[in-house]
Amino acid sequence: MCFCGDPCKMERSDEEDTYRRRYWMCANWAFDPPEKAIIRGELEPPPLCDFEEWIDTEVKPEDRAHLEGCKEFDREIERRIALRKKEEEERKAKIEEERARIAALNKVEREIKLARAKRAKAAL
Structure with a gap:
């Protein structure tokens, strides 16, 4: 009581x-x-x-070991989350780089076509 x-x-x-x-x-x-x-x-x-x-x-040794195991598990989860986040950022950067490269190629192709069209028009 x-x-x-x-x-x-x-x-x-x-x-x-x-x-x-x-x-x-x-x-x-x-x-x-x-x-x-x-x-x-x-x-x-x-x-x-x-x-x-x-x-x-006092805390029992098996309870302390369990707590340390939980802490290690939490650290591993945090490490994996950070790794996945880094991989995702790298993947996004690679996609953005590829888009920029394709856009630059398309721009060059348009300029070439425009120059050809001007020459063809001037030749007539």
Whole structure:
């Protein structure tokens, strides 16, 4: 039981320095009623209580290893995203370069045709 008289509940930490350590906390500490009950006005939040007490004194080695694995996975995902972004930028640059090259060739062809047409007209 908590100091406020309500039952406590056990939770696990998600913080990096206390990852997966268990602790007791007052059920009123993180009161989160269903959204429908709030909309209907049926619930009033109970008095908030800040009782917390650690059960585990340190992070277990397997939990620390799991956390490190998660961090490594996140780094790998970020690396892959950066690589894909770079490849996409290079692909777009290559397409733009190809379009510019084709536009330049078309311009030269038009100028050649215009020059031929002028010579043909002058020869008549």
